[in-house]
Amino acid sequence: MIQIRNLCKSYGKMQALKGLTMDIEKGTVFGFVGPNGAGKSTTMSILATLLAPTSGKAYVGGYEVTSHPKEVRKLIGYMPDFFGVYDNLTAEEYLDFYGANYDIPSAQRKQIIPQLLDLVNLSHKRDAYVDSLSRGMKQRLGLARSLVHNPEVLILDEPASGLDPRARIELREILKELRDMGKTIIISSHILPELAEMCDVIGVIEEGNLVAFGRVDEIYAKMQEQRVLRIRLTGRIEEAMTRLREMPVITSVTREGSWVVANFSGQDEQQVELLRELAVAGFPVAAFNETVGDLEDIFLEITKGVGS
């Protein structure tokens, strides 16, 4: 449904995208994750025909976004990371205005709008002025607005930002419904766990480069291979750190007081061997713990925090 080929975007000397390439299949919920300023919104703006790439191509439904923006706009529903409101418009009028902008006949709009308000649980706010709605309600209304012309692709730029936990859960439920309806959804966030629950595929972007891409379970399994070992020693700490650094299964070693924290990339047998080696060498090991990286750790490990 979406193909991105070697996409580059520069703002003066700053390169926001550096040859981004990826494919998103029809019906996929794709989570685009990365720290602030990584290039997520730039990519989404290009897909939404709001920005021209410096080089490279992006296709939505087979249409190239810069040469066929009209066709692309019919296929996409775009929701930016902010919500602009018109004072003096009710929720129903707001949707009606955007429906008219998509050239949907008045009679058809009258049928669609109640359905959309129902989908986003805002039927009771139909006659309420938009600026009187809470942030969560506005986000849901924005989602309804992006669905008014029944697009095949939804581009949602950080839809959950600034929402309270309840509003996040409500939004997640609506997105699940949309996934069941067969929509292709691109959703961005700088919080990986937020996306992992609702996405099929995840792409991690940092400094304009795609640093990880794949199914959520694949990425999760791959990253679980990376374990963190926490070893507490009562003495000879520096010597133990040097010894650990020499081991091929240890990728990095740091010290936190009397604790040595080592990133371990081996199997269980190698972990047993490591502990035995430390004991045989006479290091005073008081505690030995293994922690499996959660999604936050995975994200930090992948992105290394360079962009933030």
Add this chain to the structure above:
Amino acid sequence: MNVLRRLRNPVLFNEWKMRMRSNRSPWLILFYLLVMGSMTLLAVFFMTNGGSYYNPGETRELFMLLSMMQLGMIGFVVPGLTAGVISGERERQTLSILLTTNVSATRLILGKWLASLSFMTFLVFATIPLYAIVFLYGGVSPLQLVKVFGFYVVTMFAAGSIGVLMSTLIKRTGIATVVTYALAFGIAIGTSVLAEIIREFIRYQNRLNQVASSPMPIWPDLLHSLNPVLAMLNIFGEGPYGSLRGLVNRQSLWANIDPFWFYCIIYGALTVVCLLLAIYFIQPVRGRLRKTAAEEQ
């Protein structure tokens, strides 16, 4: 049916709805009519020497005064009404959403432009009853009245199109408004200043060439007639162009140009150019320049 659907402009209808729904609109109409009415009645009071008698010969002066006041109000209100139409959308963060819909750049710009001007047109036409005072005493032809209102429309459209263009090019409404006022007044007054400079330059050349007796060409005065105040005076046969008309060679093409139509054509062309530029620059992905609206935000 298809043609009608094509002509439908949701942006325009939405702007009408929102503008007329706001609390500000009735107050603005009231204030506008109050100012215009008070000034007119004050002028009538002085012209009738406190209500003792009225000289019908002064009707024309009252009409001119009323027309000039209206022109001043237009110059004061229109840039303020139009300079925020696009930058306001940008500040409200609704522009990018609009640009991803089926609404074309042309429909968006024309909708915004017409919506803001239709309110000013409404204000101007709401003052028609004031002109009835003039008609009560006679002395002004209906054609002059039609010309004056036509003149208002042309002036509003031109000033409004400058406002829309500045609003498209400049991100902040405040700056766009100041620049629009400066440009609108610059064009209006600048044409007269330019006309005087050119005329002095021609005089200087004539003195150098010792041909002081040759008649002054009239075309610099056509520039004078682009000054809205002088153009308005031209409608009443009071402008500099009209008085100079008798001094020049009647065979000259310039001498036969009606300054009213000259004003309409030039300001009409300015309107079209400004609107076309606004339509071009608001497009998020512009063909050759490859610069985008999102970059500007």
